[in-house]
C-alpha cells in the first residue's frame with residue numbers, strides 16, 4: 001500500500017467522482033476562453049417558493065431556532081410530511097415511528113444502507129442510476145448486483161426475468177422512479193410487482209424518490225411504492241426538498257416507511273449528526289403545505305424546456321432525442337457514429353463550452369448516452385443545440401466518429417479519467 005493510501009479504507013472509492021472531473025474540464029474550457037453552458041449538473045435554477053424563503057427569513061430572527069434539534073424538535077416537520085403523504089396518496093403514517101428527517105435523500109440513502117444490511121450482503125439495483133449509489137453501497141461494505149433491463153427502452157426491470165440466484169444474499173432492492181438520468185416513470189402496477197419480488201426474496205424495497213412531483217402529467221405526481229397495499233411491511237421511500245421546491249442547496253429531506261428500517265436509520269444517524277436547523281425545517285413545512293398546483297407549475301416548466309430542447313436538437317443538429325416523461329433531464333443516445341460518451345462530452349465541452357454528463361457516469365446501461373440537465377431557459381437550450389449542430393458538422397466530430405469515438409478514452413487523458421470515474425460511481 002502506498003504511503004498516500006495508508007489512511008484510506010478500502011471501502012472508500014479512491015477516484016474522484018465524475019462530476020469533479022467534469023468540473024475540472026469545465027474550468028479548463030473557461031480558462032481557454034469558452035463560455036461554459038453547464039447542462040451537466042441537475043441543480044435547479046428556478047426560484048424556490050417565496051413561502052419557503054419567508055419561513056427562512058422569519059427563523060433567522062427567532063432566537064429559539066439556534067439550539068441543537070433533537071428528535072422531538074423534528075415532529076412538526078414529520079407531521080407535515082406525513083400529512084403531505086396522506087393528502088397525496090391516501091395513506092396515513094405515524095410521524096413518530098414511520099418518518100425521519102434527513103439532510104437530503106442522498107444522505108438518507110447512504111445511512112439507510114448502513115442501517116439495514118450487514119457488510120458482504122448484496123443490494124439489487126438498476127444498472128443505471130444516480131452516480132452516488134455505487135460509492136454509498138461500497139462504503140457500507142455491501143455488494144451491488146445489477147438487475148437486467150429489457151431491451152425496450154423502458155428502463156424498468158422485468159422482475160419475472162430476474163434469476164433467483166441474483167437475489168440470493170441480497171438485503172435490499174434499491175430503485176429510483178421517477179428516474180435520474182432516464183426520466184423513466186413507474187406506475188402502481190410496477191410497484192406492486194416490485195413489492196411481490198421483494199417479498200419473495202425477503203428484501204427491503206427502497207425507492208429513492210426526490211422527483212416524485214416532477215412528472216409531466218396533469219398532477220405532476222408519480223405513483224408511490226409506499227402507497228401500495230402491504231408496502232409498509234418492507235418499504236422505505238426517501239423524499240427531498242431539492243427538486244420539487246428548487247432547494248438543492250438548503251438541504252432537507254425525509255424518509256417514510258417501515259418502522260424497523262426507520263428505527264435502524266435513526267440509530268445510525270444518531271452518532272453522526274443532529275437534525276437540520278429549525279429554520280430549514282420550517283422552510284420544509286412551508287413547502288409541504290403548498291397546493292400541488294404549485295408543483296405542477298414547476299414540472300410544466302421542465303416539460304416545456306424538454307420539448308424545446310428535443311425540437312432544437314432535431315432542427316439544428318439532426319439529433320433525435322426521446323422526449324422525457326418526468327424529471328429535469330433529457331437522456332439521449334449519442335448521435336449515429338459516436339460510441340464513447342465520455343470522449344464525446346469532453347470534446348463537445350472543449351469545442352463549444354456546452355457541458356453534458358456522460359451516460360456511463362450513471363452505470364453500465366448508460367454507456368453510449370448523454371444526459372442534458374434542463375437547468376437553463378429555453379433560449380439558452382436552443383443556443384446550446386445550435387452549438388452542438390456546429391460541433392457535429394466539424395472536423396473534430398468527424399475525427400471522433402472515425403475513431404468510433406473511443407481512442408482518447410482508451411489511451412488515457414481526461415476522457416479515460418472520466419470513464420474510470422464513471423466505472424466507480426455509477
Ligand SMILES: Cc1ncc(COP(=O)(O)O)c(C=O)c1O
Nearest residue numbers: 104105106107130180240242253
Ligand atoms: C436520484 C437522486 N437521489 C438523490 C439526489 C440528491 O437529493 P438530495 O438533494 O435530497 O440529497 C439526487 C440529486 O440529483 C438524485 O438525482
